Amino acid sequence: MTGQNHGTFYGVGVGPGDHELLTLKAVRVLSSCSCIYVPVSKFSRQGYVGEVARRYAGFDCEIREVVFCLSANTTERSRHWHETAVEIAARLRSGKDVALVTLGDAMLFSTYIYLLRALRDVDPGAAIETVPGISAYSMAAALTDVPLGQGKQSLLVMPAVTDMAEIESAVVDGRGLVLMKIGARLQAVIDVLERLGALERSVFVSRAGLPGQRVETDLRCLRDADEDAGNLAVIIVQASESRA
Amino acid sequence: MTGQNHGTFYGVGVGPGDHELLTLKAVRVLSSCSCIYVPVSKFSRQGYVGEVARRYAGFDCEIREVVFCLSANTTERSRHWHETAVEIAARLRSGKDVALVTLGDAMLFSTYIYLLRALRDVDPGAAIETVPGISAYSMAAALTDVPLGQGKQSLLVMPAVTDMAEIESAVVDGRGLVLMKIGARLQAVIDVLERLGALERSVFVSRAGLPGQRVETDLRCLRDADEDAGNLAVIIVQASESRA
Numbered sequence: 363m364t365g366q367n368h369g370t371f372y373g374v375g376v377g378p379g380d381h382e383l384l385t386l387k388a389v390r391v392l393s394s395c396s397c398i399y400v401p402v403s404k405f406s407r408q409g410y411v412g413e414v415a416r417r418y419a420g421f422d423c424e425i426r427e428v429v430f431c432l433s434a435n436t437t438e439r440s441r442h443w444h445e446t447a448v449e450i451a452a453r454l455r456s457g458k459d460v461a462l463v464t465l466g467d468a469m470l471f472s473t474y475i476y477l478l479r480a481l482r483d484v485d486p487g488a489a490i491e492t493v494p495g496i497s498a499y500s501m502a503a504a505l506t507d508v509p510l511g512q513g514k515q516s517l518l519v520m521p522a523v524t525d526m527a528e529i530e531s532a533v534v535d536g537r538g539l540v541l542m543k544i545g546a547r548l549q550a551v552i553d554v555l556e557r558l559g560a561l562e563r564s565v566f567v568s569r570a571g572l573p574g575q576r577v578e579t580d581l582r583c584l585r586d587a588d589e590d591a592g593n594l595a596v597i598i599v600q601a602s603e604s605r606a
Numbered sequence: 607m608t609g610q611n612h613g614t615f616y617g618v619g620v621g622p623g624d625h626e627l628l629t630l631k632a633v634r635v636l637s638s639c640s641c642i643y644v645p646v647s648k649f650s651r652q653g654y655v656g657e658v659a660r661r662y663a664g665f666d667c668e669i670r671e672v673v674f675c676l677s678a679n680t681t682e683r684s685r686h687w688h689e690t691a692v693e694i695a696a697r698l699r700s701g702k703d704v705a706l707v708t709l710g711d712a713m714l715f716s717t718y719i720y721l722l723r724a725l726r727d728v729d730p731g732a733a734i735e736t737v738p739g740i741s742a743y744s745m746a747a748a749l750t751d752v753p754l755g756q757g758k759q760s761l762l763v764m765p766a767v768t769d770m771a772e773i774e775s776a777v778v779d780g781r782g783l784v785l786m787k788i789g790a791r792l793q794a795v796i797d798v799l800e801r802l803g804a805l806e807r808s809v810f811v812s813r814a815g816l817p818g819q820r821v822e823t824d825l826r827c828l829r830d831a832d833e834d835a836g837n838l839a840v841i842i843v844q845a846s847e848s849r850a
Contacts, residue, residue: 383631386627471757472756475756500713504737504738510715516772
């Protein structure tokens with residue numbers, strides 16, 4: 363059971379990259395925690411989530427980095443999350459409220475999900491609260507006037523562009539589609555959309571809300587783009603009218 | 607072209623039903639507009655969106671109701687949105703900033719999308735800004751610890767439970783699934799999930815953030831529920847582990 367004096371762990375989705383898209387709850391929680399964990403990778407430092415942590419942290423809040431474990435070795439990944447969870451559980455037991463900031467929505471393709479599970483394993487009675495955030499695709503839709511879905515149209519969100527056949531099948535179906543983690547496959551995706559006549563109902567947004575934000579309503583403009591143009595990018599393919 | 611003295615129209619997603627899940631941007635925009643439109647239906651009054659409008663409206667802000675047109679007659683629906691757009695365009699031309707509050711995320715299955723299009727038709731140069739909001743399913747995931755998607759799992763969001771075969775096919779595929787607008791078909795959905803052995807990976811949340819919020823991690827508890835238990839409800843079916 364949760365002891366009365368134990369702290370709470372908050373997983374805080376801080377939205378895509380626009381400080382104004384934080385929720386009131388995210389601001390309140392970050393302002394009141396004793397410690398905020400900021401995920402970093404081997405390749406990038408704190409960036410936007412670190413900025414958010416520093417902006418809203420209270421005077422005596424400790425800000426700690428937690429290195430993402432991107433290892434393909436699942437045992438190594440599990441051990442990594444377990445160790446972080448043990449560290450967090452000790453802080454909670456000492457009565458401290460702890461937060462982890464995570465980009466976008468906390469329960470949608472975020473590394474917070476792994477940490478949440480690890481913490482439930484390490485301390486089943488821990489008080490944990492998840493604060494949802496705005497996803498990058500919601501902001502992309504808002505920036506381009508392209509709805510994610512309307513009427514009875516269903517929407518397929520693909521968090522990684524690896525299965526081109528699945529993309530093709532969704533486009534042929536006329537389904538609404540969100541493609542994330544496009545990376546190096548940007549030109550291949552544009553090829554598919556062009557071949558299937560779906561470019562007219564597609565838009566592209568990268569680095570939504572961040573410096574260098576790029577919005578393209580004609581994906582042909584991306585034909586000469588740099589190799590890294592697909593990073594932090596979202597493509598929305600609007601459902602065809604016949605599915606409305 | 608947009609005249610320099612013309613106002614801006616804001617479509618403001620105010621999240622599922624929890625006042626703390628408004629974004630800082632939603633609060634700023636609502637506080638500064640001269641007029642806020644609150645959608646109502648023939649069957650329900652202002653409810654949560656009206657509360658939000660009244661809470662954040664400035665001292666001299668006018669709050670107006672706009673009746674949802676739920677007519678199956680698309681000509682009648684279009685005329686309705688056109689008339690509302692004409693009224694809003696006149697206010698913008700007189701230099702007023704105008705907002706429409708909408709539940710959840712503005713570009714995801716909201717009536718705001720129809721109004722946005724009508725306003726673009728009526729006044730192609732109007733300054734329009736969409737403010738994304740937290741969707742009900744993001745809050746449902748946060749309340750239940752059930753991720754919407756992780757790794758390379760794709761997520762299918764179905765805004766209306768009408769095509770039981772599509773639900774069945776998604777469940778058999780082991781895909782992550784969000785079911786919205788369940789309404790009177792709640793028992794039929796539970797039947798399908800039980801038959802396919804997917805109840806263990808399903809959760810139910812209704813009225814997320816609103817008075818009467820209900821969270822069920824065992825859908826069997828809903829077998830004796832009232833006929834209206836499926837209203838304002840979301841079911842999340844977690845992707846099967848094999849798709850992770």
